[in-house]
Amino acid sequence: MGAVTMHTVARMAGVSAMTVSRALKSDAAVSKETRDRVLEIVRQVGYVPDASARVFATRRSGFVAALVPSLNNSNFADTVHGMSEVLDVAGVQMLLGDTEYSLSREEDLIRAFLQRRPEAIILTGGVHSEGTRDLLASADVPIVETWDLPEHPLGDVVGFSNKEAGAAMVRYLHERGRRRIGFIGGKTSFDTRGAERRAGFKRATRSLRLPSDRVILAGKPPVTMAQGAEALEAMLSRWPDVDAIMCVSDLSAFGVLAECQRRGIDVPGRIAIAGFGDFDVARCCHPRLTTIAVDCTAIGRSAAEAALAALDARNKGETHKPQTVAIPFRVVARETA
Amino acid sequence: MGAVTMHTVARMAGVSAMTVSRALKSDAAVSKETRDRVLEIVRQVGYVPDASARVFATRRSGFVAALVPSLNNSNFADTVHGMSEVLDVAGVQMLLGDTEYSLSREEDLIRAFLQRRPEAIILTGGVHSEGTRDLLASADVPIVETWDLPEHPLGDVVGFSNKEAGAAMVRYLHERGRRRIGFIGGKTSFDTRGAERRAGFKRATRSLRLPSDRVILAGKPPVTMAQGAEALEAMLSRWPDVDAIMCVSDLSAFGVLAECQRRGIDVPGRIAIAGFGDFDVARCCHPRLTTIAVDCTAIGRSAAEAALAALDARNKGETHKPQTVAIPFRVVARETA
DNA sequence: CTGTTAGCGCTTTCAT
DNA sequence: ATGAAAGCGCTAACAG
Numbered sequence: 001m002g003a004v005t006m007h008t009v010a011r012m013a014g015v016s017a018m019t020v021s022r023a024l025k026s027d028a029a030v031s032k033e034t035r036d037r038v039l040e041i042v043r044q045v046g047y048v049p050d051a052s053a054r055v056f057a058t059r060r061s062g063f064v065a066a067l068v069p070s071l072n073n074s075n076f077a078d079t080v081h082g083m084s085e086v087l088d089v090a091g092v093q094m095l096l097g098d099t100e101y102s103l104s105r106e107e108d109l110i111r112a113f114l115q116r117r118p119e120a121i122i123l124t125g126g127v128h129s130e131g132t133r134d135l136l137a138s139a140d141v142p143i144v145e146t147w148d149l150p151e152h153p154l155g156d157v158v159g160f161s162n163k164e165a166g167a168a169m170v171r172y173l174h175e176r177g178r179r180r181i182g183f184i185g186g187k188t189s190f191d192t193r194g195a196e197r198r199a200g201f202k203r204a205t206r207s208l209r210l211p212s213d214r215v216i217l218a219g220k221p222p223v224t225m226a227q228g229a230e231a232l233e234a235m236l237s238r239w240p241d242v243d244a245i246m247c248v249s250d251l252s253a254f255g256v257l258a259e260c261q262r263r264g265i266d267v268p269g270r271i272a273i274a275g276f277g278d279f280d281v282a283r284c285c286h287p288r289l290t291t292i293a294v295d296c297t298a299i300g301r302s303a304a305e306a307a308l309a310a311l312d313a314r315n316k317g318e319t320h321k322p323q324t325v326a327i328p329f330r331v332v333a334r335e336t337a
Numbered sequence: 338m339g340a341v342t343m344h345t346v347a348r349m350a351g352v353s354a355m356t357v358s359r360a361l362k363s364d365a366a367v368s369k370e371t372r373d374r375v376l377e378i379v380r381q382v383g384y385v386p387d388a389s390a391r392v393f394a395t396r397r398s399g400f401v402a403a404l405v406p407s408l409n410n411s412n413f414a415d416t417v418h419g420m421s422e423v424l425d426v427a428g429v430q431m432l433l434g435d436t437e438y439s440l441s442r443e444e445d446l447i448r449a450f451l452q453r454r455p456e457a458i459i460l461t462g463g464v465h466s467e468g469t470r471d472l473l474a475s476a477d478v479p480i481v482e483t484w485d486l487p488e489h490p491l492g493d494v495v496g497f498s499n500k501e502a503g504a505a506m507v508r509y510l511h512e513r514g515r516r517r518i519g520f521i522g523g524k525t526s527f528d529t530r531g532a533e534r535r536a537g538f539k540r541a542t543r544s545l546r547l548p549s550d551r552v553i554l555a556g557k558p559p560v561t562m563a564q565g566a567e568a569l570e571a572m573l574s575r576w577p578d579v580d581a582i583m584c585v586s587d588l589s590a591f592g593v594l595a596e597c598q599r600r601g602i603d604v605p606g607r608i609a610i611a612g613f614g615d616f617d618v619a620r621c622c623h624p625r626l627t628t629i630a631v632d633c634t635a636i637g638r639s640a641a642e643a644a645l646a647a648l649d650a651r652n653k654g655e656t657h658k659p660q661t662v663a664i665p666f667r668v669v670a671r672e673t674a
Numbered sequence: 675c676t677g678t679t680a681g682c683g684c685t686t687t688c689a690t
Numbered sequence: 691a692t693g694a695a696a697g698c699g700c701t702a703a704c705a706g
Contacts, residue, residue, distance in 0.1 A: 005683060016693050021685065031691060046475035051452035052398060053683035055389040056698055072414035080408060084435065093449065096433050098421065112430065115388035138383035225621035254621065261623040281618055284562035284591065286598040342699060353677050358701060366675060390699035393682055 004047050012045070013038045024049060055117075060315070064307050065095040065118035067106055069125075069191070070222055075277045075296045076124070079146065082300025083122065090308050092119070099124070101190040101221045107132045114139050119314075120307035126150020126157070127192040142310030142320065144303045148193055149326065156306035157324040158299050162193045165292050165329050166200025169246050169274050172290075172331045174208050178244035178272055181205060182214035184223070184231040184256065185248035191221035194248040197276065201246065214239050223248055228255025243271060244337060250275035250282040250291050257285065257336060272337035287335030294329045302327070341384050349382070350375045361386060392454075397652070401644050402432040402455035404443055406462075406528065407559055412586075412614045412633045413461070416483065419637025420459065427645050429456070436461070438527040438558045444469045451476050456651075457644035463487020463494070464529040479647030479657065481640045485530055486661065493643035494661040495636050499530045502629050502666050503537025506583050506611050509627075509668045511545050515581035515609055518542060519551035521560070521568040521593065522585035528558035531585040534613065538583065551576050560585055565592025580608060581674060587612035587619040587628050594622065594673060609674035624672030631666045639664070 010017040015034060022030045023038035030038075041047075055061050066083055068076040080096065087094050095118060097109040107129045110121065114135060120142040126149070128136075136143055136154060143155035148162055173181050183201045186194050198215065205212035216234045218227040228247060232255070235242055247253035253275030260267045267273055267287060275282055278293035302325050313320035347354040352371060359365035360375035367375075378384075392398050403420055405413040417433065424431050432455060434446040444466045447458070451472060457479040463486070465473075473480055473491060480492035485499055510518050520538045523531045535552065542549035553571045555564040565584060569592075572579055584590035590612030597604045604610055604624060612619055612628040619626035639662050650657035 007683080017684075018686095018694080019692060022692085029691060034691080046471070048448075048451045048472075048476065050454060050683060052389060052392040052396075052454060053698095054685075056393040056682085056700090057684045057686080059389075059698070061389060070414075071408055071417060072411050074409050077407075077409035077414070081435070093432070093453075095430070098418070111385075114385045116430075117387060117389060134383070139385065225617045229621065251617070254618070258621050258623045280562045280588070281591070284566065284595050285622075286595045344699080354700075355678080356676060359676085368675060371675080387699055390682095391701075393684090393698085394700040394702080396682065 004045055006047075006049070009038065009041050009045065009047050012041045059117075061117040061119060062092055063095050063116055063118045064092050064120045064122065064304070064311070065097065065110070065113040065116070066122040067097045067099050067109055067124060069099050069101045071096075071098050073222060074279050075294075078296035079124075079300035079303070082297035082302075083304040084300075085297075086301050086304035086308065092308070103127070103129045103132070103190065107135065110135050114141075119311045120144065122146060122303050122307055123154075125192050126153065126159075128154075142307060142314065144306045144310075146299050146303045148196065149324065153322065153324065155322045156303075156310060157322070158303040158306060158327060159325075160294060160327045160329050161200075162196035163200035163203070165276065165294075166197035166246075167204035168200075168329070168331055169276075169292060170201055170204035170208065170210075172333070173244045173246065173272060173274060173337060174210065176272065176337060178337075179210055180214070180239065180242050181210060181244040181246060182216065182235045182239060182242045183246055183248075184216050184218055184228060184235065184252050186221035186223045187217040187219050188221065191248070194221055194223075197248055214242060218252065221248075223252040225251050225255035225258070228252030229259035230255075232256045232259045244274070245271060246274040246276075248276060250277045250279040250289055253289055253291070253336075254279075254281050254285060257287075257289065268336050274337045278332055282334070290334045290337035291332050292329050293332045295327060299327050341382055343384075343386070346375065346378050346382065346384050349378045396454075398454040398456060399429055400432050400453055400455045401429050401457045401459065401641070401648070402434065402447070402450040402453070403459040404434045404436050404446055404461060406436050406438045408433075408435050410559060411616050412631075415633035416461075416637035416640070419634035419639075420641040421637075422634075423638050423641035423645065429645070429648075440464070440466045440469070440527065444472065447472050451478075456648045457481065459483060459640050459644055460491075462529050463490065463496075465491075479644060479651065481643045481647075483636050483640045485533065486663065490659065490661065492659045493640075493647060494659070495640040495643060495664060496662075497631060497664045497666050498537075499533035500537035500540070502613065502631075503534035503583075504541035505537075505666070505668055506613075506629060507538055507541035507545065507547075509670070510581045510583065510609060510611060510674060511547065513609065513674060515674075516547055517551070517576065517579050518547060518581040518583060519553065519572050519576060519579045520583055520585075521553050521555055521565060521572065521589050523558035523560045524554040524556050525558065528585070531558055531560075534585055551579060555589065558585075560589040562588050562592035562595070565589030566596035567592075569593045569596045581611070582608060583611040583613075585613060587614045587616040587626055590626055590628070590673075591616075591618050591622060594624075594626065605673050611674045615669055619671070627671045627674035628669050629666050630669045632664060636664050
């Protein structure tokens with residue numbers, strides 16, 4: 001490769017570099033014969049255009065940056081997948097970063113990604129460090145926030161209210177006759193979506209006059225299956241009469257379920273269990289986990305569409321009015337609650 | 338941002354662009370006062386260097402491309418994580434692609450990524466389309482193949498023998514007294530690692546004079562938990578006396594386990610179950626899944642190190658001799674087999 | 675330690 | 691339909 005540039009191809013085809021450039025764009029005005037000849041040579045020599053030069057010349061990177069808290073999580077993996085689907089078609093590549101549930105790592109990643117001049121940035125959640133907000137403000141790049149409904153969005157939003165979701169699950173458990181509900185979540189405030197679900201738990205239990213202090217914080221997010229199992233121990237020793245446990249995610253909920261089975265605790269007879277996220281394991285385990293389902297892929301698709309819309313508007317010199325798309329969630333009643 | 342370039346900063350600091358460039362590199366020769374002054378202005382105006390210009394000038398993209406069959410899979414997510422750890426420190430960014438277990442999508446992604454001039458490419462598996470091999474050959478970029486030990490590697494290799502792993506599990510089950518072992522895997526040959534494990538199953542069952550035809554192909558890879566559950570049905574109706582089932586991954590194995598519980602089939606009393614990958618669910622479920630553990634993060638780290646070594650050698654004009662790193666795997670005996 | 679010059683490979687613009 | 695010229699923002703190489 002190395003030495004093969006557009007010029008090389010142009011010389012071989014007996015045309016100018018400009019004609020090669022045009023021949024490679026489907027819409028440009030080149031005679032059919034010339035294009036065929038050029039493309040044939042491109043094929044022969046295995047010429048691959050150099051995006052770095054194109055980017056530099058056009059000042060369009062062809063990148064959209066996307067940050068998720070974790071790749072090792074079906075929900076976010078689905079969201080990323082949804083984004084790819086849409087971005088691929090638009091010929092835009094994704095710069096993907098994993099913040100590991102850390103706002104400071106989010107900031108570092110954004111700093112690094114901004115050097116690549118992404119045409120839009122898709123973030124997870126609506127809480128960011130001050131440094132991040134400064135960076136984004138001076139970068140003047142379209143932003144999409146996902147997976148939550150921030151009060152003061154930075155741009156477009158595609159998400160749902162985690163607080164409402166938490167509250168909805170409490171109400172569901174209450175309807176099923178549960179009165180002593182515990183919550184298992186993550187320790188720090190990094191996982192702001194988890195914290196919102198916990199806030200929803202608090203609000204709903206209070207308004208139903210149920211105990212609202214039965215909260216076990218299992219560790220640094222993401223809360224794993226194993227931490228869920230440990231948290232059950234803590235929950236039972238503090239509140240032995242707990243009759244339902246709702247967890248910040250299906251993973252911890254499954255950990256609780258498995259630990260109940262190990263201890264011979266009847267689920268849902270003695271304890272009901274509810275998760276969040278509708279992971280495969282929730283659908284498949286025995287008994288099946290009651291949970292909250294969100295169309296994570298749709299979040300990704302919709303976020304990517306918003307990013308593309310903002311980006312197109314900018315390229316046309318138009319202004320893009322940021323919008324908020326609410327993605328529905330629903331309680332999925334299964335066997336554990 | 339937009340208009341703010343190195344020149345802007347240079348003018349404001351009363352120096353040349355070159356001095357700004359140097360001030361931004363920690364190792365370059367600039368007086369402390371000058372550097373401080375420049376960096377202060379950089380901070381004030383929020384200048385972010387434009388990587389596309391740097392890439393174009395230096396002809397070093399600062400990218401390593403990495404392709405995995407799926408992001409929605411803990412094993413590969415861990416591998417990606419291991420790669421990030423190493424690449425981050427080296428200041429190299431990752432272009433991550435998800436092939437969806439498709440060799441033709443792998444080829445498309447490589448074609449797209451090559452335009453970005455990655456300094457190395459990390460692939461999963463040792464089987465690639467002819468088009469992929471052509472592209473890579475003419476791109477002349479260092480390659481690392483992971484997660485397998487191909488016979489004719491394209492460059493460096495970091496992996497393990499999936500065939501040996503499959504055979505090892507058969508031998509383990511045989512030692513535990515199982516004689517009628519079935520295998521559940523994916524239908525197509527896209528998942529070449531799964532196919533290798535199946536080949537190991539065939540070889541080992543034959544050499545132990547056990548039935549080797551008890552194979553259920555559950556669908557297109559990746560085989561899900563739900564497909565594992567369905568495959569159990571198929572397995573039992575064809576071979577009702579099966580006394581052990583080994584699965585291409587822990588996900589399908591967990592599906593089999595949950596379905597056994599639903600049907601009241603004693604595990605491991607009547608049927609032993611074994612998976613692959615040592616996923617969280619295998620460690621946590623009840624009873625715990627016997628499986629094969631590989632240090633997936635180490636595969637990622639080691640692959641990234643190989644990529645960086647190849648890339649550094651190239652930048653120094655040295656030649657890099659491709660190496661093969663074998664990552665150990667081990668059977669993890671738990672409660673299901 | 676700092677500045678100058680040149681050029682990376684492509685596309686935009688204008689001319690033909 | 692095609693070509694020529696200019697330049698995108700940065701850094702390598704050399705000069706001082």
